Amino acid sequence: MIDKDDLRAAINSGLLSEKQASDLATLALARQSSASDLAPGDEPFELFRGFNEVFIIIGLFILGIGWYSVATLALGDQIVDLKRYAIGVTLAGAIVIWLLSEYFVRRRRMIGPASTLAIMFVVNATSGFFAYFAEPFMIGQGNLESVPLPLFLGLVALLIYWWRFRVPFAMAILAIGFFAVTMVFTASKGGEINEFRDLFLLSAGGPFAWITLILGIIVFAIAMLFDMSDPHRVTRRSTNGFWLHVVAAPALINTIGLTLLNQDTTLSTLGLFVVLAVFAVIAIIIDRRSFLITAIGYVVTVAITVLDGDGVALTVLVLGATMLFLGAFWEKIRARTLRVLPARFPLHRLPPSHV
Known part of the structure; x- marks a missing residue:
């Protein structure tokens, strides 16, 4: 680790200028995060770094509200081309957000403001x-044919933003956004969603649950590409993978789980627990706890739906004990699981076991 004495020596020897040394120190400080203090095998997770980032996030939200208010007041009662005015305001807003991102994301490497600016950019x-x-x-008449195109173009704009700034949280927005675009496009072509559960219920008869399942598989595959390109989780690629897993896990587990739960038979309930166990094993192998968090919600749902009051209490008790057990011995369980995998399994592309 380069310290201040090293930087002073580099300046005195002419290797670095004072500005270069200052920029290097700023970069090194920005790269330090809570992940550096994690125990081996722990999964990095960071929403913001310090309260100064929270302060800036609040400032960004207030700035956004002020921008919208000024744009609305400036319009007033004037008779103008609303479409051209809206595009002008949007372009101006995009430029401001882009410049702020150049400073807070690329130069300061702030985590919380980066996610906030990504949200502001795609909304704008x-x-x-x-x-x-x-x-x-x-x-207003229920015709959604004009909705998919602006949604899709907004996501394309966010993809360009991500390409420039590599904000990991933008991956989650992109995944959810493409899910929304696909659903709205299907609905505009005659598909009908009678209940929210139709998005996940394969037996509902419509295409929506199948779309959810397919998109969940695609998002999971992309997440694994990010993860396998950074098995030691030292770059933002693994953080991109984390946010994609957060989206993929509910899409997969909700679709399969709700479909089995809806059958309301002993066999389907048993099948649900088997599916949850499979997802738990997958989560352990790839070292991602987000799958288990989603699965836990379904265990509780099954308990409330299928079991009586005493059964619910017992299930929740067992669930809590299981979570504590996994949290305490996750690495040991994972190490033993990896040992029984076949030799051709690409273990070198997965996070290493530290046990």
Whole structure:
């Protein structure tokens, strides 16, 4: 680790200028995070680094509200081309957000403000595309044909933003956004969602649950590509994978779990627990706890739906004990699981076991 004495020596020897030394010190400090203090095998997770980032996040939200308010007041009662005005405001907002991102994301490498700016960028872009392409009257009549295009263009804009700034949280927004675009497009072509559960119930008869399942598999595959490119989890690629897993796990488990739970038979309930166990094994192998967090919700759902009051209490008790057991011995369980995998399994592309 380079310290201040090393930097002073580099300046005195002419190896670095004072500005270069200052920039290097800033970069080194920015790269330090709570992940550096994690025990071997622990999964890095960080939403913001210090209260100064929280302060900046609040400032960004207030700035966004002020920007929207000023843009609305400036319009007033003037008779103007609303579409052109909205595009102008959107472009100006995109420029401001981009410049802020250059400072807070690329230069300061802040985590919380980076996620906030990604949200602001996609909301700003999608709002502008909606104002230009969407047909409010048609939407009011239940015709959604004008909705998918602005949604899709907003996601394309976010993808460009991610390409420049590599904000991991943008991956979650992109995954959820493409899920929404696909669902809205399907609905605009005649698909009908009678209940929210139709998005996950394969037996509902519509295409929505199958779309959820397929997109969940695709998102999981992309997440694994990120994870396998950074098995030691030292770069933002693994953080991209983390946020994609957060989206993929509910899509997969909810679809399979709700479909089995809806059959309301002993065999389907047993099958549900088998599926949850499989997902738990997958989570242990790839060293991602997000799958288990989603599975836990379904265990509770099964307990409340299928069992009586005493059964619910017992299930929750066992669940809590299981979580504590996994949390305490996760690495040992994972090490033993990895040992029984076949030799051709690409263990070198997965996080190493530290036991």
